[in-house]
Amino acid sequence: MFDPKKLEQMAKQIHDAMPQPVKELGTDMEGRVRQAIQGQLTKLDVVSREEFDVQTQVLLRTRQKLTELEAKLEAMEVKVGQSTDNQE
Template identity: 90%
Template sequence: MFDPKKLEQVAKQIHDAMPQPVKELGTDMESRVRQAIQGQLTKLDVVSREEFDVQTQVLLRTRQKLTELEAKLAEMEKKLNQDTDA
């Protein structure tokens, strides 16, 4: 759901911004920051970029199919009207 590389990058930036004595806490602090961020991100009602792109493509195909069906229906209605008028 979330890009682990981006999460790693954010955790690294936070870690790098800390003073040297805090950096020495290293692994434990980085792990806790990562867990906190990941915990907060999972609470959000969001989708990954990949999921969004997939759904966008599905929507575009659905829209295209709907347009084609509307055109066919209009053609059939026109033909039906011509047959009833004759």
């Protein structure tokens, strides 16, 4: 099996031996690929992780309020039911 450190060292030596224009081409291509991917992602209907997390928190708070309101409504229904039973 290959030693990862030796492979890394060989890759560094190859990189260092490359002429500067070839190194710049790699950097330029990386930037262009990144730009193309970001352009395609903006065309999709996706949200950032940050926005997803914010919406998740909003949903959790909304669920909590709904649960509280359901409990209050149930208590009111019981109270109204008891008062109509007493009037009969």
